[in-house]
Amino acid sequence: DVDIAKKIAKAVRFSSGGMRYVKGAGFLVRGLAQVSMNLTDFEQTPIHRVFELVKREASRYGVQPISSEIVGLIPKKALEQAAEWFLQVENFDSSLILENRLAAVMGGKMAVGGLRAGVEPFIEQLAAPTAAPGGGSAAAASAAMGAGLATMVASMSRGKKAYAAYERELSDAIARMSQVREELKAAIDLDAESFNTVMKAYKQAKDAPDGESLIKAALKQATNVPLSVAQRAREVMTVAELLGPITNPNMKSDLTTAVALGRAALEGALANVEINLESIKDQGFVADTRHKAEALRT
Known part of the structure; x- marks a missing residue:
């Protein structure tokens, strides 16, 4: 009965008071009533949740869906979420999917040889007798791991029933930490590059008429990078602490580690800020930066 499909669509779509990020309408397709839907943000409103609501609404009218179909393309992650939900897989991670793991290895996103192989090159670069990468890059990496x-x-x-009341907070945390994580990963290289730029500026200053300006600009950039890392590290700590009461208590140790990594990154980054400030003659910049740094410590 297409009228039932229309009633279900009305209950499900956001414009009629249903679920956010869902558009829906009822049609007659190939002789069967169909609830056709468009999910505009599957991460905020997952497919499985919409499908379950359709089933519940259908049962009110004494009917049940007999099949579903996908029109067009669908993100792989959306299907992974549905599989996790309907199979009730504990501690599911997309890297457990064989094709995902192979794609990661082939694309260079995951090292062959396990997790150690992925981090070992960076650790060995830190251990090498060269000034960069150094503490600034390590601080950025630490905060990125915390995020x-x-x-x-x-x-x-x-997406878990026990934490349904905190869906918005969890989604906001995921979105923000994903962005922060990318910024911090970029800062790993930026910090090393800014140090090299300072060294280059000192060499060029010997023969350049604007040598002092070159050094000044390089030092300020080398200061701003770890200051940004410190700001992101503080944010990681704040978010991790806020997640404690609204997430699975069995993962408390992971959040404790996230906070500790953020704190280590904060201290390390601010130490790099301070050592650069000692070489900067612009007292206005120095005072402003120290004020920002002090605010992050409290």
Whole structure:
């Protein structure tokens, strides 16, 4: 009965008071009543949740869906979410899917040889007798790992019935930590590059008429990079602490680690800020930067 499909669509779509990010209408397709839907943000409103609501609404009218179909293309992650929900897989992670793991290895996103192989080159670069990468890059990496842990914990609680009341907070945390994580990963290289730029500026200053300006600009950039890392690290700590009461308590140790990594990154980054400020003659810049740094410590 297409009228039932229209009633279900009305109950499901957001414009009629239903679920956010869902558009829907009822049609007669190939002789069968169909609830046709368009999900505009599957991460905020997952497919499985919409499908379950359609089933519940249908049962009110004494009917049940006999099949579903996908029109056009669908993100792989959306299907992974549905599989996790309907199979009730514990501690599901997309890297457990064989094709995903192979794609990661082939694309260079995951090292062959396990997790150690992925981080070992960076650790060995830190250990090498060269000034860069150094503490600034290590601080950025530490904060990025903290953001990764916070994202993991929030992701593994979002969509679970026990934490349905915190869906918005969890989604916001995932979105923000994902962005912060990318910024921090970029800062790993930026910090090393800014140090090299300072060294280059000192060499060029010997023969350049604007040598002092070159050094000044390079030092300020070398200061702003770790200051930004410190700001992101503080944010990682804040989000990880906020996630504690609204996520699975069995993952408390992961959040504790995230906070600790953020704190280590904060201290390391601010130490790099301070050592650069000692060489900067612009007292206005120095005072403003120290004020920002002090605010992050409290």
